[in-house]
Amino acid sequence: MNEEIRNLEPKQLWNKFADLNAVPRPSKKEERVIAFMKEFGKKLNLETIEDEVGNVIIRKPATKGMEDRKPIVMQSHLDMVHQKNNDTNFDFDTQGIDMYVDGDWVRAKGTTLGADNGLGVATIMAILESDTIAHPELEALFTIDEETGMTGAKGLKGGLLQGEILLNLDTEEDDEIGVGCAGGVDITATKTYSEKETPSNSQAMTITVKGLQGGHSGMDIIKGLGNANKFMNRVLYATRDYIHLASVSGGGLRNAIPRESVATVVVDSNKMDAFTSQVENIAAKIKEEYKNLEPELHISTKEISNTPEKVMECDDFKDFVQAIYTAHNGVYRMSPEIEDLVETSNNIAKIVAENGTIEVLCLTRSSVESSKEDLANALESSFEMAGFNVKFSGEYPGWAPNMESSIVKLLDSLYQEMFNDRADVAACHAGLECGILGQNYPEMEMISFGPTIRGAHSPDERASISSAQKYWSFVMEILKRIPKK
Structure with a gap:
């Protein structure tokens, strides 16, 4: 008490x-x-x-x-x-x-x-x-x-x-x-996407990433902790041939490393075994990579009865997962002048895709203004190539x-x-x-x-x-x- x-x-x-x-x-x-x-x-x-x-x-x-x-x-x-x-x-x-x-x-x-x-x-x-x-x-x-x-x-x-x-x-x-x-700048990438009717003879599933430590996106970024949005994207990318994406929601505040993410997908019934196998495969790889940093990491799937009426069009889904894969997360550059100081970094803090709209929130930090600008431009380029609209805001020195x-x-x-x-x-x-x-x-x-x-x-x-x-x-x-x- x-x-x-x-x-x-x-x-x-x-x-x-x-x-x-x-x-x-x-x-x-x-x-x-x-x-x-x-x-x-x-x-x-x-x-x-x-x-x-x-x-x-x-x-x-x-x-x-x-x-x-x-x-x-x-x-x-x-x-x-x-x-x-x-x-x-x-x-x-x-x-x-x-x-x-x-x-x-x-x-x-x-x-x-x-x-x-x-x-x-x-x-x-x-x-x-x-x-x-x-x-x-x-x-x-x-x-x-x-x-x-x-x-x-x-x-x-x-x-x-x-x-x-x-x-x-x-x-x-x-x-x-x-x-x-460090100074910082908020980067927001948004995009509308086309939807199609959910294919018949398919099963709705949730994919859940949870159990990560999270933490301060400035002070803790040097630790190389897991980012739930990045992990979820790896799972979606690995299973892209077997699924249709209905929605995904991960992370929260820009200054917090995301700990959890949940996606709703639809799997063709005749591809369920391949989907399950692929999730297990990529989950095992991620857990092995992060076994010392993220011992409580949990990646799972679950069948759900409420099948979504619409899913993301295939081309938009491809652009989405490739954009997140390309966007830098974590330490970008260490300071060449001060030992063990992160100079520049980015946190992919929040991703929400549902009802025809995608929003991605990032916080880019740097103690060097030109390096902050460089990483911000790189992120802008990654998202714009996938058809996103990118805005910078909240910049501080x-x-x-x-x-x-x-x-x-x-x-x-x-x-x-x-x-x-x-x-x-x-x-x-x-x-x-x-x-x-x-x-x-x-x-x-x-x-x-x-x-x-x-x-x-x-x-x-x-x-x-x-x-x-x-x-x-x-x-x-x-x-x-x-x-x-």
Whole structure:
């Protein structure tokens, strides 16, 4: 139960996280959490404003003795990725997250946890509420819609913030200090297709791909995890001579690696044995390839009684599966300058084909603008050759590292002092808001850090309790050490 979460240490942090997770906060539906945050600030008698796009800013004066320090901005985003297991009955629009403790981890029951970026939000709330935590003049910036468009960061106007240093609390390894990130662009490919009457003397079947780990399409793309849309396409391609496609639906949000896909197909009765054999054959190959990465992968077929009236025309089906086969998914290029950093990647996040329409959603990321453009053009070419209409949207810039920044040097040395180890000071492949915020606040020093979170953007999301304690002590010391004006 969530009460056991409230008893974890540090209680200030976990209590605020429990408060926050009681409020539904899906991306693009943040009205309730915006109201919650505004009420929170006003109850503390702190200056609280909502800007034109829905970001909430709460200002708190410096504590006694800290008035001579540089003013800071502490920033996290209010929205969370909503993903659940197919067998979990849960309504993200009306229910709060149901959490529990599992050893050193806090988890949610069958859904995403919201630690991304809820632990950052909870950290700032605890500092705003406290009358014992020392800190400089503070602006708390709670942005909206980070997960599906960076709308809040894009809409924040210049001149609204007075802070000189921004602490972004949206990194997911407690030994990492983020100094740069990838930019991104949403790619949407759509196409109408012709349908024909379902052939007589045929059997309707479902093909299901499930059991994949999923995860964050930026941070986890380097792991080479399975993509349910790509796996389903391999099955459809392998059985193309035996089936007619009625529909397929796989994946969800652009920033989540797809875990599941379901297709409805019609099989000629005299080809059923060949179809079954071919599915078993390709499933065995995929499972062997991914036996270490995806041990829970399950590919199955099932007869269904409700035969669809229409199926996709053969030529359109061929174009569809070839387009998905051709479209790049996963790491496109590793950085030649920063070891083990993905420079450019693409996630084929969602595919829906039904009732004469196909829609494919991708998210392309890169820390190099020209490389992002190159991969986006390659994807556009793949889809357009198959007759798709391709649109780019939601583009946002990367965040270029500044290793000479005073806040970078402070956190690097402070981490070593406190934990007797060196932090991993590096750029990441996720999309952080710092790059966008920096466009209107170019003189503001920025840095990103946070507690250890695993499986973000998937129902396996979990937050480390011991890491949260380590992170909290780090935050407290950072606030004390902010440089003088």
